[in-house]
Amino acid sequence: MTLKLSLLSAALISASSFAAKPSLEFKDVFDFRYPHGTVMSEQGNYLGLSAKPYRGDSEGQVYALQNHTLIATVPRGTNPVINKNAQWVGFTQVPTLLAKETASKKEKKALKNNLVLVNTHTKAQHTFADVKDYQLSDDGLWLVYREDKKSAKQAESAAKDEKASSDLKITADKKDQALTLVVTDLTTNKSTRYDNIAAYDLAPDSRGILVSQHSEDGGKNRVAFVDLQNLQLTSLIDEPGVTLGDIAWQPNAERVAFYLGNYVNDDKRRRDYQLKLWSPVDNKLTDITNPSGWFSGKTAKLEWSEDSTRLFFENRPVLEAKVPAAKYEDERSLYDYDTIREQKGLKVWHNADLEIKPREIKTWNESRRDQHYQAVFHINGQRIVQLENQQVPSITLRSNANFVLGSNDEPYLKQIMYKGFYQDYYAVNVNSGHAQLIVKESANRPSLSPTGKHAAYFDGEQLWLTALSTQKRTAISQAVKEAIFVDDKHDYPGPNSGYGFAGWQLDGSVLYAYSKYDIWAFDTSTFNATRLTDGYKTKTQYRIEYKPKDSLGFKADDTMVLRAHNLENKQTHIATLALKDGQLQHVLTGESKHRVVKKSKDADTYLVTRQSYHEFPDYWVTNGQFAQPTKLTNLNPQQQTFAWGQKPELVQYKGYNGEALQGVLIKPANYKAGDKVPVVIYFYRYMSQRMYDFPKMELNHRPNFPMFTSNGYAIFLPDIRFEVGHPGPSSTQTMINAAQALIDMGVADPEKIGLQGHSWAGYQSAFMITQTDMFKAVVSGAPVSNMTSAYSGIRLKSGLARQFQYESGQSRIGKTLTEAPDLYIENSPVFFADKVNTPILIMFGDKDGAVPWQEGIQYYLALRRHDKDAIFLQYEGEPHHLKQFPNQVDFSIRMKEYFDYHLKGMPPAKWITSGEAFITEE
Numbered sequence: 001m002t003l004k005l006s007l008l009s010a011a012l013i014s015a016s017s018f019a020a021k022p023s024l025e026f027k028d029v030f031d032f033r034y035p036h037g038t039v040m041s042e043q044g045n046y047l048g049l050s051a052k053p054y055r056g057d058s059e060g061q062v063y064a065l066q067n068h069t070l071i072a073t074v075p076r077g078t079n080p081v082i083n084k085n086a087q088w089v090g091f092t093q094v095p096t097l098l099a100k101e102t103a104s105k106k107e108k109k110a111l112k113n114n115l116v117l118v119n120t121h122t123k124a125q126h127t128f129a130d131v132k133d134y135q136l137s138d139d140g141l142w143l144v145y146r147e148d149k150k151s152a153k154q155a156e157s158a159a160k161d162e163k164a165s166s167d168l169k170i171t172a173d174k175k176d177q178a179l180t181l182v183v184t185d186l187t188t189n190k191s192t193r194y195d196n197i198a199a200y201d202l203a204p205d206s207r208g209i210l211v212s213q214h215s216e217d218g219g220k221n222r223v224a225f226v227d228l229q230n231l232q233l234t235s236l237i238d239e240p241g242v243t244l245g246d247i248a249w250q251p252n253a254e255r256v257a258f259y260l261g262n263y264v265n266d267d268k269r270r271r272d273y274q275l276k277l278w279s280p281v282d283n284k285l286t287d288i289t290n291p292s293g294w295f296s297g298k299t300a301k302l303e304w305s306e307d308s309t310r311l312f313f314e315n316r317p318v319l320e321a322k323v324p325a326a327k328y329e330d331e332r333s334l335y336d337y338d339t340i341r342e343q344k345g346l347k348v349w350h351n352a353d354l355e356i357k358p359r360e361i362k363t364w365n366e367s368r369r370d371q372h373y374q375a376v377f378h379i380n381g382q383r384i385v386q387l388e389n390q391q392v393p394s395i396t397l398r399s400n401a402n403f404v405l406g407s408n409d410e411p412y413l414k415q416i417m418y419k420g421f422y423q424d425y426y427a428v429n430v431n432s433g434h435a436q437l438i439v440k441e442s443a444n445r446p447s448l449s450p451t452g453k454h455a456a457y458f459d460g461e462q463l464w465l466t467a468l469s470t471q472k473r474t475a476i477s478q479a480v481k482e483a484i485f486v487d488d489k490h491d492y493p494g495p496n497s498g499y500g501f502a503g504w505q506l507d508g509s510v511l512y513a514y515s516k517y518d519i520w521a522f523d524t525s526t527f528n529a530t531r532l533t534d535g536y537k538t539k540t541q542y543r544i545e546y547k548p549k550d551s552l553g554f555k556a557d558d559t560m561v562l563r564a565h566n567l568e569n570k571q572t573h574i575a576t577l578a579l580k581d582g583q584l585q586h587v588l589t590g591e592s593k594h595r596v597v598k599k600s601k602d603a604d605t606y607l608v609t610r611q612s613y614h615e616f617p618d619y620w621v622t623n624g625q626f627a628q629p630t631k632l633t634n635l636n637p638q639q640q641t642f643a644w645g646q647k648p649e650l651v652q653y654k655g656y657n658g659e660a661l662q663g664v665l666i667k668p669a670n671y672k673a674g675d676k677v678p679v680v681i682y683f684y685r686y687m688s689q690r691m692y693d694f695p696k697m698e699l700n701h702r703p704n705f706p707m708f709t710s711n712g713y714a715i716f717l718p719d720i721r722f723e724v725g726h727p728g729p730s731s732t733q734t735m736i737n738a739a740q741a742l743i744d745m746g747v748a749d750p751e752k753i754g755l756q757g758h759s760w761a762g763y764q765s766a767f768m769i770t771q772t773d774m775f776k777a778v779v780s781g782a783p784v785s786n787m788t789s790a791y792s793g794i795r796l797k798s799g800l801a802r803q804f805q806y807e808s809g810q811s812r813i814g815k816t817l818t819e820a821p822d823l824y825i826e827n828s829p830v831f832f833a834d835k836v837n838t839p840i841l842i843m844f845g846d847k848d849g850a851v852p853w854q855e856g857i858q859y860y861l862a863l864r865r866h867d868k869d870a871i872f873l874q875y876e877g878e879p880h881h882l883k884q885f886p887n888q889v890d891f892s893i894r895m896k897e898y899f900d901y902h903l904k905g906m907p908p909a910k911w912i913t914s915g916e917a918f919i920t921e922e
Contacts, residue, residue, distance in 0.1 A: 021643040021669070023710040026893060028642065030055035032697035033635045035619065037079050040065075040598050041086035044605030046120050047619070048080030048089040051635055054698050055885065060091035061633075062118050065605060065621050068630045072118045072125065084204070087140030088186070089118045093127070112148045117186075126189075132179055135202040142228060143186055144202050144209055146179040170218025170241040170263050172198065173298075178214040183226060192231045201247035203256065207280055210256050212244035218263055225280060236278060236285065240264065245273040248302035248311075255279045257288075257302050257311050268298050269370065270319050275377075277311075288377050290315050291384060299370045305399040306550070309379050310430070312399060314372035315386075354413040359799030376430060385433040392426050392435045401552055403452030404428050405445075406435055417801040418816070420494050420808045427452050427468055436468045443494065447501040450552040451508035454524050458498035461486045463513055465524060476511075476522050480529050483515035483536070489686065491722045493807065493814035502544045502560075506553035517541050519562075519577070532577060533562070533584055540566045545574060546596040546606075554579060559624075561596060570650065570664075570691035574608065574626060587626035593692035607632075611694040613648050613666060613705075636697075643669035645709030648691055653741040655721045656730035662688040663718035663738050667747065669710050678752035678903040679714045679742060681735070681775075684761040687717035699892035701758040701781045701843070701881050707896065712904065716742060720764070725820070727812045728767040728827040735768055739775070751776060752903040756895065758782055759851065759880065760810055763829075766859060769840060770832035777902035778840045779895050782851045782880055784811070785859035786831075787824040790852070791817045797849025797879070833862035839869035841898050843891060845878025871898075871912070 035049040036058070045065050052058040060077020063070055077091030093114040103111060115131040118124075128134075134145035172178065181197035184190070199212040209226040211233075223237040223244060237260065245259030259273035272295045277286040288311075290296060300314040326333070326342040333339045349357050373388035374395055388395055392406035406426035415422065425446050426435040438446050438455040446457035456465050456476075463477035463485055477485040490496045502512035502519050511522040517535030519542050522528070533542040545563035547554075554560065557580040564573040564586060574588035574596060588594045588608065592615065598607040604624040611617035616636050622629035646667035655661045664687065668677055682703055695705040705715045718738040723730035735755070742748035753774065755765040758781030766783040769775060784790045793802045806813045806824070813823050825831050842860055844853040856872060863870035873894065875887045882888045900906040 021641060024642050024707050026699065026707070026889065029697055029699055029704060029707065031638060035633065035635065038598065038607070039080050039082050040600050040605070040607060041082045042084060042601040043086055044600030044603030046082060046086050046089065047607065047632070048082055050078045050080060050091070057097050058094070060116065062089045062120065063632055064120070065632070068621060068632050071120070071123050074116045074118065074125065077116060081136065083136035083140055084138035085140050087120055088136055089120060090134065090136060091116045091118070092131070115145060117143065137202055137206040138204045139206050141186055142202065142206055143184040144200065145182050146197060147182060148179065168217060170221070171266065172214055172218065172243065172263055173268055176243065181211065183209065183228070183231065194226065194233060199244040199247060201249060201256070203249045203253045203280070204251065205253040207253050210247055210258060214243070223260065245298055245300060246302045248304055250304055250308045251306060252308050254281055257304070257313070259296055259300055259302070261298060267322055270322065271298060272296070273298060273300060275313055288384070291386065293318055297370060297372065300372050303397070303399055307400070310399060311377040311379065312397060313375055313377060315375055316372045354410070356417065356794070356799070356801055358794050358796070362799035378431070385431065387428055387430065387433055392428060395428055398550070398552065400550055401450065402430050403448060403450070404430060405448045412441060416804060418803040418807050420804050427455060438466060438468065444497050447504070447511070449504045449508040449511070449524070450506055453508050454511070456501060456511050456513065458496070461496060463498065465511060465522065465527070474527055476527050476529065479527070480520070483518065483520065483531070485513070485515050488516065489721070491724065491812065492809065493724050493812055494809060503547070504553040506555055512554070514543065532582065535564070538566065539568045540564050542575065546599060548599070556580065563595070565689070570689060572692065576626070588629070591692070612692045613695060614644055616694050642706070643710040644706050645669050646671050650688065650691060651716070651738070651741050651745070653737045655734045655737065656723055659721060661719040661721065661734065661738070663716055664688055664691045665742065665747065666705065666709050666715045668712050668714055670712070671714070674746065676746065676749040677712065677714050678754070678899070679716055679748045680708055680754050680756055680899055680903070681716045681718060681739065682756050683718050683720055683735070683764070684757065686719045688719050690717055699888045701891070703756055703895065704892065713899070714747060722812050724812050724814045725823050726827065728764070728829070729771070731764045732768045732771045736772055736774055754778065754899050754903050766840070766842070767827065767829040769838040770829045770835045773837045775838055777899060778838055779843070779898060780840055781843045782845070782848055783842065783856065783859065784851055785829050785855045787811065787813070787828045788817060788821070789858070790855060791824060793852050795850055796852070830858050830862045833859065833868065834866045836863060836868050839902055841871045841873065841895070843873040843875070845875045845880065845882060847877055848880045850880040871915070
């Protein structure tokens with residue numbers, strides 16, 4: 001069934017009708033709502049979401065999918081959860097925006113969340129105050145939550161404990177809060193409370209709850225079980241200081257796995273959390289002992305396979321004992337060299353280091369400090385298999401797979417700083433732990449067959465298939481002459497990544513791979529290739545749109561759900577491909593972009609969206625045949641009240657080397673044929689694929705498109721293709737060609753064309769005005785201005801040296817600074833500041849972790865030295881993209897004021913002509 005596009009009649013109603021509608025104002029953007037945290041019941045009968053406005057309070061919403069109706073709304077409802085039998089939809093109800101914005105720091109800490117449960121059968125809502133965290137039983141009979149406050153009894157006990165001798169206490173870790181656990185029978189609404197619960201987990205069959213209960217002094221800590229049949233709490237382990245780490249019930253609830261630790265060891269990084277299994281059926285407690293030399297720490301996680309035959313857990317090599325730092329303790333220590341030097345502040349940077357210090361510090365703090373390795377306990381064989389280790393420190397865990405993909409980047413950490421990201425890849429056998437090498441030093445991630453017999457990867461402009469038992473590799477794409485497997489949009493100095501893979505047949509006999517347009521089936525025995533789609537005929541690119549998360553591969557009679565994106569007209573359809581007979585059908589079509597959002601686990605219910613510049617991507621419900629989709633949500637009905645803009649159209653032009661490129665032109669809402677209007681060009685790299693995107697209704701580092709198109713501007717989104725070694729000149733010439741196309745069409749006023757770009761586009765716009773006077777105003781966010789200084793700088797957020805970005809990455813120089821200093825200078829706007837005649841507004845956050853904000857200062861100072869029209873906006877405490885709402889609003893307003901003055905001739909805001917003096921009030 002075709003899903004036809006329903007626009008706002010943009011091309012059907014007259015310009016006078018548009019004029020009757022008001023233009024957008026910045027405050028109007030605040031009201032636009034987007035769905036967050038969308039969840040669908042496993043049976044496909046209910047949907048929960050949080051409708052969050054750009055500025056304001058969210059609203060929880062519950063929909064019945066059988067009759068497509070909104071059955072409940074929850075003020076300030078966020079993070080929806082649906083229990084397994086779909087009787088309840090839970091929302092975390094947060095404080096009002098007003099309460100948060102008007103509270104002091106101390107008052108904000110006192111603000112608490114509530115829990116609101118919506119009964120999908122009765123539509124009744126039940127509110128529970130001050131909820132820290134919660135769980136719902138699968139059968140809908142029980143709610144278990146912790147109150148986010150101390151009870152009077154706990155407060156009294158804590159006060160007494162403060163007076164007690166500190167050496168009698170076993171202190172819990174600071175973040176391990178012991179709170180009151182409330183167990184509520186949702187049938188009778190009767191509740192039972194249990195004090196000082198630090199951790200808990202509810203059995204999926206409502207058998208009971210495993211809890212970690214702390215005493216105030218730690219001396220009577222215990223692990224216990226709350227039996228939901230009688231609500232009795234029974235101790236399993238009583239031991240001073242005992243506590244629980246992660247807890248995971250077996251899916252069939254016959255057993256629960258948990259880590260058992262003890263606060264007696266106050267070094268939480270070295271504290272041993274022993275892995276245990278306990279069965280409430282026979283009260284049997286079993287130890288799962290780590291291999292010699294290994295232990296599990298506090299951050300170790302647990303996960304069961306769905307069939308309950310495997311317990312995945314984490315461990316790490318035993319750490320050396322912690323050596324206490326020497327401190328000043330007596331007169332002698334004040335003059336002791338070793339003690340004095342222990343107080344130093346020093347980091348040693350050495351050329352032999354695998355990582356430079358900022359990167360080393362970041363990876364240590366974020367991953368290596370508490371790094372664990374994946375292991376598995378096979379229940380039936382009662383044996384442990386180590387899956388990750390120092391040779392293969394990372395795997396992609398799929399709990400139902402017999403083979404998983406492993407990787408190791410350690411041999412190539414040093415070359416990340418200039419060459420890019422490479423890894424060795426392995427096929428890891430989940431049953432034995434054996435790791436079979438797939439490929440060394442690869443920039444492209446391989447795809448591993450479900451059987452572990454083959455792996456495929458892209459290298460040297462070919463698709464390779466490797467038989468892992470023999471290590472024989474075959475260039476399977478070489479014989480296919482009628483398709484392109486090399487990404488022809490690749491314009492980087494680094495290796496090409498190809499178009500990737502669609503997956504495997506479940507028995508490993510077929511590899512599904514992407515060419516530029518189509519999906520191909522490669523027989524892993526004969527290497528014969530079969531084209532499964534016909535995208536090459538219409539320049540339509542077919543890709544997998546949806547497959548279940550736990551899917552290991554396709555069956556021979558499966559039907560693939562595909563995304564069909566036409567590279568010429570930019571429409572995106574949903575299609576289905578029946579592998580059994582090869583039938584390809586476009587099932588959701590029209591002048592729009594369609595996406596599959598979700599599918600229910602146990603039913604044939606799909607949630608899809610369609611969108612265009614004029615149509616918000618509301619949710620639609622359909623079945624597996626995608627027949628007769630029905631609109632479900634209507635989150636922004638107010639959109640229809642505003643003048644929005646004309647229907648987007650594609651503009652053709654030539655790139656730097658004469659290649660055919662496209663851009664998206666959106667004329668102003670009140671546009672009349674023959675009008676020459678001001679144009680704001682927003683760009684980055686390829687942008688024409690946004691032809692049918694609904695514009696992001698937010699205020700940030702980019703223009704809000706409808707804000708401009710409803711206020712007399714045209715917006716243009718051009719494609720840019722770069723020349724390696726010459727990113728600045730190639731993007732400049734491409735932009736000149738693109739802008740000239742608008743002038744030749746008679747749409748753009750040649751004296752009223754402005755540029756706006758951020759980061760990489762901020763650089764491009766900053767460079768372009770050193771080469772041409774075609775553009776009359778530029779707003780440049782976070783630009784690199786001096787490639788010679790940026791080359792040897794550091795990306796503060798990642799800790800990486802910036803050299804890789806220039807030698808093999810986005811900046812596309814392709815050579816070192818010492819090899820080609822002329823290229824670094826040629827592409828740096830700061831060296832040509834004297835050539836600039838275009839007014840420029842530069843914006844930076846002074847905590848930018850991607851581009852050092854000093855790059856903006858360099859350009860501003862160079863322009864200032866030559867008395868150019870330059871303004872620099874320094875947003876305090878902001879990263880690469882503005883995060884603080886007042887700053888987002890402020891910059892958006894200033895951006896429009898700047899273009900209004902330079903492109904429309906409106907009176908300038910005072911800050912444009914006079915700046916703003918620094919004033920501080922004592």
